[in-house]
Amino acid sequence: MADTIDILADLTPEQIEAVTHVDGPLLVLAGAGSGKTRTITRRVAYLVSVGIAPVNILAVTFTNKAAGEMRQRVGELLTFLPGRQRADVTVATFHSLCARLLREFAAAAGLDPSFNILDGSDQAKIAKLALDRAGISAELLPPARLLSAISKSKNRLQLAEQFAAQNTDFSSRNIARAFAAYEQLLKENKAVDFDDLLLRMAMLLRDNAEIRTQLQDRFQYILIDEYQDTNHAQFLICHMLALKHQNICATGDPDQSIYGWRGANLGNILDFEQHFPNAKVVRLEQNYRSTKTILKAASALITNNVQRKNKSLWTNNEQGALIKIIFAADEREEARNVARELRDMFDKQKMRWDEMAVLYRINSLSRVLEDSLMEAAIPYQIVRGTEFYARKEVKDALAYMRLLVNPSDRVSFERIINVPTRGIGPGSVDRIISFAQEKQINLVEACRHAQEIGGLTKKAAAAAVLFATHMAACRAEFSSLINQAEDSSVENIDGAEFSDDIDDADAPVPDFAADVDVNEPFPTVSASSQEEEIGLDGAIDADEIQNPDSSRGKSRSLHGVAALMDRLLRLFKLIDHDKREAEEVERVNNLLELINVAAEFTTQNPTGTLTEYLEQVTLVSDVDKLKDERGAVTLMTLHAAKGLEFPLVIMIGLEEGTLPMSRSFAKSGRDDTDMEEERRLAFVGMTRAKKRLILTGALSRMTRGYGESRNPSRFVAELPKDCIELFDAFRQSRPAGSPGFRDNVQYYPRRPQGLPSVTPDTLRGSTTSTAAFHRGMLVRHPIFGVGRVEEYFENGDNSKAVIDFRKVGRKTLVIAFAKLERLDAGS
């Protein structure tokens, strides 16, 4: 029926073996860069081509981005199928798959189908509350330690009770009590954490034979990617799903296991053949990605791990350049070295910015780097922890939606009941919450009856009632989007409950709200048009928002979640038009962007509910949002880089204490499991590089304000001498026993004092006159956008200006390199 020629085109014999193995367990041990993604994608297509129904195929990936890409590629390969069926293959991450199934089987899992999924910061809040409730001080048991203990326990499918039974020492008894309080709080909030998604799914499969059989028959062919990073709960889930039909295909690479700290169990992949007898094993050892030099160095490094299955990667690629190793005096100089190397690659090797990446062990290392990249006018994008969905205004807006779906969500309620400030202080909030608990009603319901709550000020009570009224209005208007919450609380709902006519009668929009034009949507902004929306005086034009695009003819109307969000922002006045500071402009832009995300969601998912939307935004990770941004260097952690590749990779912070991290130093008498994971992390980083690899470090690094002296990483010393060239800033002798560079040391030319780090070559093309700047004038920077000059220091070629950029805040720039464009004369 299908064109299997196409599906098997340009695959190696080993890859074909993996692709065409249809029935029975299969383990694909795929070395770095061995074409694994391609192999499993083709395998899905192959299964369909031999007549297996797409609905019976489940592919589990590590990130949502990987899932999206696979869905797309599989779709492209399945052109022989009608479009409708192409989308029937389930491609998901473990977490999103479990979330989906737990909603489907909520009753059996003992969950409310509209449960919230807590993100990291919500989890931390709950942990603090739990400690509070259990009467344990945060210094006796730090919230982070509690959370890690809970997470470990849940990975083993143990809840508070079993934890208490198994651990009886003093510290564990405290943890057990806090754990129980934590679980109680989750229940009250109708919330689950990330680990719960896995644990509850595993328990459901274990305890409910009927559902287990049903899902086994639904997912007859299962593919699991990045199998080396699965934890015990995930193992149990795939094991139970695959038990009946035994068609499980696991792919992974033990040498790339870097999530042991999160409970990943290397035994899952190492013992696959014991778990699934008669498993076929295919090894992919040819590397298509890197040069011989890079591959040789990475292989040499990983050979130092003892707990390891031997494996030899090889490649037909060119020999390639030596790996540069550059050590600097301190982290600022290291950052300048990085900027110069990037610039060189761009200027001399004609490499595009988006072909380069800088990788580091911990997020905090990106700070200095950003400064020097800005100074050198190198465009970059950062994939990091504090990003879009962690922004306060974004979390606030999402909390409104969560509360709408789930009026018992205390975390969201506490977050936004007084945002924007409406006179309901902490005391009033406590009273409302207690009232809700007493009367066994949800929090929004409690607000509706605020007049009956003793101890509230008139203002607070009125505000609470109004809040409830607005919530009810939204709920009514968008009932078709929100239905799941009703499902659980109302028995045998008839359709009329959700019909439109109930809106006005049940929950009228209060009159006073008429001053907000609730029917006029915000303009949706695309990234490119955002700049235009910002007036030169630094504030978004309120009229632009209120009367969007009438002049452009087509007035776009918002649908689905985007429309709901738009309504929420207006109804609850989440955008303050009076504040006209740069900060507020950014807030507004973030919220507009959030509307865009919602609109996008509705486009891709026309029948998507609010719950599904919220789930998506909670489960996306940083890497998922990594855009293929043309013309920007990518900065990210080594963990985030897994699965990616770049022609040039620069790894920074190659020091003892940073990579490897100091906590991984072998404790006396223990094995060095942690150290081996650090080595794998370095291995993953190195094998991301296709053409060029540069490793850098600093001999002194600022930590908590003061400089600490550092030694070069042992991993550098483990690289074969004929693969590397050393550059060393200083002749300093190093402490005995530290890996040193006594042989063949070339010295990096030191930068003359007082000169900027970037070579004068970079000045070519810059036509900026340094004399033309003064306080108050508006300028545009190619990367940071528009800003106002706050201070200007004239100093010849080294003139600097402090500029307050609307988007990125205040920066100090060297005029000669910053390529600033004058916008007006200022005032």
Added chain:
DNA sequence: TGTTCCGTGTTTTTT
């Protein structure tokens, strides 16, 4: 009640 300022802890890595 809301805002500002100061002292404290904080840095692994993430679904």
Added chain:
DNA sequence: ACACGGAACA
């Protein structure tokens, strides 16, 4: 050095 939470003030 920085961000956050608590205390003091408006």
